[in-house]
Amino acid sequence: MSPVVVGPARRTDTRRMPAPSPSLPVPTAAARPSTQHRTLANGLTVLVEPMKRVQSAAFSLMVPAGSSLDPPGKNACAALLCDLLTRGSGDLDNRGFTHALDDLGVNRGESVGASHLSVSAATVAENLPKALRIYRDLFRDPHLPEEEFAPAADGLRQSLRAIEDEPAQRVMLELRRRTYPAPWGLPTDGTLSGLDALTYADVVHLHRTAVRPNHAVLAVAGHVDPEAWFDLAAECFEDWEEKPDPPIEPGPRGPARDHLHHDGAQTHIALALPAAAYGEPGYYEAWAAAAILGGGMSSRLFTEVREKRGLCYSVSASLSGLKAGPGPDAAQEGRLFCYAGTTAERAQQTLDVLLEELTRLRDGVTKDELTRCVARAKSGLVMSQESTTARANGLARDWRHLGRVQPLSETLDAVNALTAENVSEYLATRPPAPPTALTLGPAALDWPD
């Protein structure tokens, strides 16, 4: 295929490759230059990491107005707010907002998580301050035009309906809501029934009560001067008033074992098991175990399920976690997620091998397996230091999960300290727990007792 441009016309078939190894949190470069941080009086944290060898710069700005604050029965509120925020703010109307960021050459994105709305922007360093001012207005002075509510809802409805045609994505979304308690496990982009119940007033109310500086994080990396960015952040956000944290009533989790009917040639299998979360003791051992189980083409799942038996076209494992609250002190739940996509007639055998490998993992890992995943982690750490966007996201993530930024040296020390023995011990001493399990396809599968 011709390599001229990346676009929908040359979507590559990523299913032939396994998922990348579960990535380690991206750490900070060595002490010189280091990350600097300030927390404004209203609770907004600013993290800046100068990278002198680049011309670009990137920021990630997270405010604690995620989908966990969707009103009960109206799961879609944060997603619709996220869309409506981009339809005019400050001096800019709907089109003006997009045009202004395009004129600055900004590569941008807005997304909804369970706890935060996040925006990210990357461009040549001299244009980034203007982009921050635009996003300041987006959060603090949005127009929230009522006449745009219907088109925004139409667009979101289309997105949600499209997931019905994408079973690999749907099975992971549905597994997530069965794994974590509501509202944390609900789809961050909402549900069709939630959207149908939603009103414009709900969206305005969410903005008024939840979009706030406390628990917000601005992380900046690239060709930037920390003092200048602290000044800019103060100018943009210092006079933003704190608001009380909206209460959240935790609800139930979904069923621990479930099947969703879907007509099609494929069956999609998704599992989640408890694991150490980022910042918890055992996290690096859990990370290594996930990588050895299902990260990349050396992994056990790829070897046993895909390569030796040709059972499926995609199989992987990764480590993820839920932070049930906007601050670093919120409770965490770590999970090892596994996914396999296969033809319906091979689904049972795929599931059986998957469960066998999960059982076998409790017997421990070998030194060779650990050496390989550590080597990949280290080169990944080096390469992640060379991207301003990856760094900005890494800073924000560290702050969210640890309440501090972890230097590269500390991550390397933790990775170098891993031994096959301590990974095996971690695995042997985890209390055995049945996985949360979901299949999606033409027929349910048999589960062992």
Added chain:
Amino acid sequence: MSPVVVGPARRTDTRRMPAPSPSLPVPTAAARPSTQHRTLANGLTVLVEPMKRVQSAAFSLMVPAGSSLDPPGKNACAALLCDLLTRGSGDLDNRGFTHALDDLGVNRGESVGASHLSVSAATVAENLPKALRIYRDLFRDPHLPEEEFAPAADGLRQSLRAIEDEPAQRVMLELRRRTYPAPWGLPTDGTLSGLDALTYADVVHLHRTAVRPNHAVLAVAGHVDPEAWFDLAAECFEDWEEKPDPPIEPGPRGPARDHLHHDGAQTHIALALPAAAYGEPGYYEAWAAAAILGGGMSSRLFTEVREKRGLCYSVSASLSGLKAGPGPDAAQEGRLFCYAGTTAERAQQTLDVLLEELTRLRDGVTKDELTRCVARAKSGLVMSQESTTARANGLARDWRHLGRVQPLSETLDAVNALTAENVSEYLATRPPAPPTALTLGPAALDWPD
């Protein structure tokens, strides 16, 4: 959603964002340091670009054994060869190959294009030479174990069947085979019927006749010394014997307008129109037109189809092209591809608006529209200079399409020279041609006469 790791458990919903702007070819950094090149006597070209400010390095190695050389009726041969090559070569067996690259921390990929098999590798710079030696053996001394043919074919069959469940991907693959003549337009990863007809002997024959140094390209970028890499490339490839180019018999294109039935909630619409190809006069004008039509959230399609009317969840346009042969002098066909995914009941209106916008594009573009897409292109060029993998791919792409590496200054000059007038003139003077058009969904749509 918790931001700990990227993995299948937190696939983000990319459909809410339009496709990125069609990317410009990634150019070379300014003259100092510049790209150096050598072509070995057997025709293998080596391109090296030192990037002194990084610790990592990456290469892209392309050999002219792509899917256009699949035997007639056996479309899947190159895809299966690509898989089998990774199952043992030189001193390494199947597992040994994967383990050796993992031990070096290599982030790797192998893929099949119409004209070339490509491998790419990125890791810390000091480990990259060893990775090249491993890939040397992969191409020159593979075991091609016959007992691995069946599992490799099973895996490929699974991948191909999975596409049946992914209509957005399937519609673009099927549009491609209707747009370009066979064998160039055939799916590079093969077809189920092609795979059923394929034998182990076909795969061995393809390796023996097509995997060769003439028209091969090795492109290296990062923390590297050009002389050392020229020596290494000579050591690995100098004694590799040229082979004659296998003949290719061009076949027909598919039908220019077609519908594929697919049960589901969505209809997928895909169009392709002739456009200037990379290296041809008018390429930058064509690129700007594609970006203005359907690149990003400022684009006309996003505004008219997605935002104002809420007609669909995904709409985009991009520029791509086919190079009908392995060398830089091969004939090219450029295309503007458009895609829209929508619910079945809104599909007709989506198609109508899409066609209206294509007609309106012939009336020209405005200065504001051009300014925005140029600003985005420039910041994208800066950021692409900061990734070793992007640079290595860019070097190889330039060589394939231009027979030389285009310096950044030249690309910037071309972008800066764009005016709304010359983009409009390009659009007005293209001979009008009906698009190649394909829909996939529960019902066919009405087309204007």
